[in-house]
Amino acid sequence: MKTLKIEELSKNxxxxxxxxxxxxxxxxGNFLVLLGPSGCGKSTLLNIIAGLETINEGDVFIDDxxxxxxxxxxxxxxxxxxxxxLYPSMNVKENMIFGLKQAKTSKEKIQEQLEKxxxxxxxxxxxxxxxxxxxxxxxxxxxxxRALVREPxxxxxxxxxxxxDAKLRVEMRREIKKLHQQLKTTVVxxxxxxxEAMSLGTNIAIMxxxxxxxxxxxxxxxxxxxxxxxxxxxGSPSMNLVKGILKENSGELLFTVSGSNLEIPIKxxxxxxxxxxxxxxxxxxxRPEHIFFKKFNESDFEINLRADLSEYIxxxxxxxxxxxNQEVLAxxxxxxxxxxxxxxxxxxxxxxxxxxxxxxxxxx
Amino acid sequence: xxxxLKSSSYQQLEQKSKYTNMFLRWFLYFIxxxxxxxxxFPLYVMVVTSLKTMEEIRxxxxxxxxxxLNLESWAVAWGGRGxxxxxxxxxxxxxxxxxxxxxxxxxxxxxxxxTGYVLTKWRFKGDQWVFLFLLFGCFIPFQAILLPMxxxxxxxxxxxxxxxLVLVHTVxxxxxxxxxFRNYYISVPTELVKAARIDGAGFFKIFFKILLPISAxxxxxxxxxxxxxxxxxxxFGSTFSFGEAAPIQVALNNMVLxxxxxxxxxxxxxSAIIAGxxxxxxxVLAGKYFIRGLTSGAVKx
Numbered sequence: 250m251k252t253l254k255i256e257e258l259s260k261n262x263x264x265x266x267x268x269x270x271x272x273x274x275x276x277x278g279n280f281l282v283l284l285g286p287s288g289c290g291k292s293t294l295l296n297i298i299a300g301l302e303t304i305n306e307g308d309v310f311i312d313d314x315x316x317x318x319x320x321x322x323x324x325x326x327x328x329x330x331x332x333x334x335l336y337p338s339m340n341v342k343e344n345m346i347f348g349l350k351q352a353k354t355s356k357e358k359i360q361e362q363l364e365k366x367x368x369x370x371x372x373x374x375x376x377x378x379x380x381x382x383x384x385x386x387x388x389x390x391x392x393x394x395r396a397l398v399r400e401p402x403x404x405x406x407x408x409x410x411x412x413x414d415a416k417l418r419v420e421m422r423r424e425i426k427k428l429h430q431q432l433k434t435t436v437v438x439x440x441x442x443x444x445e446a447m448s449l450g451t452n453i454a455i456m457x458x459x460x461x462x463x464x465x466x467x468x469x470x471x472x473x474x475x476x477x478x479x480x481x482x483x484g485s486p487s488m489n490l491v492k493g494i495l496k497e498n499s500g501e502l503l504f505t506v507s508g509s510n511l512e513i514p515i516k517x518x519x520x521x522x523x524x525x526x527x528x529x530x531x532x533x534x535x536r537p538e539h540i541f542f543k544k545f546n547e548s549d550f551e552i553n554l555r556a557d558l559s560e561y562i563x564x565x566x567x568x569x570x571x572x573x574n575q576e577v578l579a580x581x582x583x584x585x586x587x588x589x590x591x592x593x594x595x596x597x598x599x600x601x602x603x604x605x606x607x608x609x610x611x612x613x
Numbered sequence: 614x615x616x617x618l619k620s621s622s623y624q625q626l627e628q629k630s631k632y633t634n635m636f637l638r639w640f641l642y643f644i645x646x647x648x649x650x651x652x653x654f655p656l657y658v659m660v661v662t663s664l665k666t667m668e669e670i671r672x673x674x675x676x677x678x679x680x681x682l683n684l685e686s687w688a689v690a691w692g693g694r695g696x697x698x699x700x701x702x703x704x705x706x707x708x709x710x711x712x713x714x715x716x717x718x719x720x721x722x723x724x725x726x727x728t729g730y731v732l733t734k735w736r737f738k739g740d741q742w743v744f745l746f747l748l749f750g751c752f753i754p755f756q757a758i759l760l761p762m763x764x765x766x767x768x769x770x771x772x773x774x775x776x777x778l779v780l781v782h783t784v785x786x787x788x789x790x791x792x793x794f795r796n797y798y799i800s801v802p803t804e805l806v807k808a809a810r811i812d813g814a815g816f817f818k819i820f821f822k823i824l825l826p827i828s829a830x831x832x833x834x835x836x837x838x839x840x841x842x843x844x845x846x847x848x849f850g851s852t853f854s855f856g857e858a859a860p861i862q863v864a865l866n867n868m869v870l871x872x873x874x875x876x877x878x879x880x881x882x883x884s885a886i887i888a889g890x891x892x893x894x895x896x897v898l899a900g901k902y903f904i905r906g907l908t909s910g911a912v913k914x
Contacts, residue, residue, distance in 0.1 A: 301807050322813035334804035338826030347822075351813035395808075407804075 250313050252277045252435040253298065253403055258307030260293060260459075267293050269459045271307070275452070280429050280436045282450035284443060286482070290459040291439045292407060298437060299405050300324050311402060322351070327396035328405040331412060333388045335380035335395070341367075342376040345395045352399075362398045370394045385413050389421055393428070406438040410445060422448060443483055447471070455479050472601065477610040480534050480603060486567060489540075489577045490532040492607060497527040504533045504604075509573035513550060513597070518604065521613055530607035537567065539601040540579035542587070542594075549596035556593050570595065663687060663882035670878055686879035690868075690887055701871060703887055705857065706864035710844060710891075712775050713860055717782035718839045724783070725790020725835060726828065730820050732791070733798040734806045744795065750788030758785075759852050766853060773854050781853060782843045789842075790835050797831040798824065833902035840895050861888050
């Protein structure tokens with residue numbers, strides 16, 4: 250039984266297709282992050298799960314029960330919003346129990362839930378305050394509390410941290426992570442912040458133009474991106490994508506760039522499909538953090554590139570190298586001194602490299 | 614040597630800027646007093662005249678101070694002289710106006726709040742057209758609808774009655790009240806409505822429990838606007854009512870224009886002030902909210 254299942258879901262606003270045949274499944278207790286650039290449809294998908302938006306095609310199941318036409322309040326979900334959406338005229342206590350009162354819960358049960366949750370979230374001193382008298386972090390906690398008292402099957406978070414300042418954001422991120430570890434409730438979390446997605450999610454679904462590009466664990470998303478969009482979207486700076494051709498030379502596969510004598514041997518690469526590789530146009534992908542200034546592993550591949558640019562950012566520096574007129578970025582400790590304009594010996598960790606078809610932009 | 618020279622020249626500059634500032638300040642006060650008196654002067658004449666006897670009015674000037682606190686003309690304006698036919702006084706019409714303005718303001722404000730709520734938080738296909746037509750209602754000159762409205766009131770059987778006037782003012786207030794509430798609610802985050810829906814609140818519960826409690830500033834603005842409009846209206850009042858059902862502005866007109874013998878300026882002035890007092894009270898009581906409501910739309914989460 251899947252806690253949440255979405256089948257062939259499509260949604261359009263007028264003639265704009267926002268979601269195109271989305272399929273998604275979440276197991277009990279998982280933390281799914283919907284990640285993507287703005288306008289990719291992630292918030293719409295969340296609103297559909299909540300029942301706040303109608304569906305054009307497809308179905309949503311919660312615990313194998315088709316809820317596509319069920320009212321939001323009867324879906325056994327709770328939602329935390331970006332603007333917190335605390336009712337301005339009610340104090341913290343009234344905000345938190347509003348839903349329970351609507352559901353005609355008994356007074357004793359309401360009191361019990363309120364005490365439990367407010368202690369748990371450390372807002373029990375704030376119960377009589379109005380939302381306008383709370384700080385950003387406190388509002389966030391109350392908003393989470395309002396969701397918690399309902400003991401929902403699924404928590405929905407709509408960019409809950411993006412209104413907070415940088416420091417508080419990191420703090421609240423840890424709190425949400427702890428919360429999930431303790432409660433083990435299923436969560437669907439929407440964000441455009443990849444750090445948030447990586448650190449919180451047990452699964453990440455990366456969306457673009459209304460399509461899920463990849464739905465995987467954070468490790469897989471980072472190490473084995475399924476297409477160039479994911480490769481480019483995750484990581485800062487993002488993965489280097491060098492355009493070139495695969496050449497087969499006496500049983501050995503080489504990555505070459507035309508007009509250059511630079512060649513990279515592709516040996517232990519985990520191909521999805523090994524046929525038709527010769528003369529294939531591909532992107533060779535390697536992350537900046539997998540390029541080293543000295544040989545760390547026996548398998549590291551040595552290559553000489555010209556350093557063009559250095560960006561110092563404190564704990565590290567980002568160097569830009571020239572690879573046959575294409576830019577390749579690398580991340581080094583800021584203590585390393587590299588001369589600009591000169592050929593530098595670099596070491597690529599090829600076990601961490603990716604190859605994408607240049608036409609379809611899919612991983613091969 | 615050079616230092617002392619410098620400091621003395623700075624002192625001169627300081628002195629100079631002090632004089633300039635002082636001059637500008639006095640100039641500012643002068644202008645303010647000038648404009649204030651421009652507005653206060655007619656009021657002064659009205660109050661002073663209403664407190665004089667006819668004898669004093671004939672002998673003194675417009676600006677002269679009254680001999681004593683003579684409230685007789687106020688009593689006449691409010692309650693009449695006590696003889697039967699032809700004696701017009703404001704009391705019954707004042708209550709007519711109250712009976713008209715209270716329900717008309719209430720209903721137009723309430724309906725405006727509802728439509729504003731629907732147009733911003735329960736969007737439907739073509740809602741922008743509905744809003745456009747409502748806006749259009751703000752620009753229709755009232756003269757243009759006098760005849761059709763008279764016919765409508767006749768068909769409904771409520772012409773020449775306070776209820777008829779309540780209906781007219783409610784209907785013609787809705788475009789304005791809707792505009793006010795729509796512009797206010799558009800700045801209220803829609804996430805509030807979403808959160809309330811997940812919490813299980815329905816259409817009316819969201820309106821009464823979530824939105825209405827935070828609408829005080831815009832309610833005050835709307836009430837002041839509607840009260841002033843309806844209380845001061847003469848056109849609808851004189852067209853759709855006559856005789857005993859007339860509102861105060863119509864009665865005031867009849868009183869001032871119908872005197873056959875001598876013009877009683879003191880009674881006229883007292884009547885005009887009485888007719889204006891309720892609006893004044895509303896402004897004084899709610900004035901500070903009026904400014905606040907006009908300037909702030911945003912609701913802090």
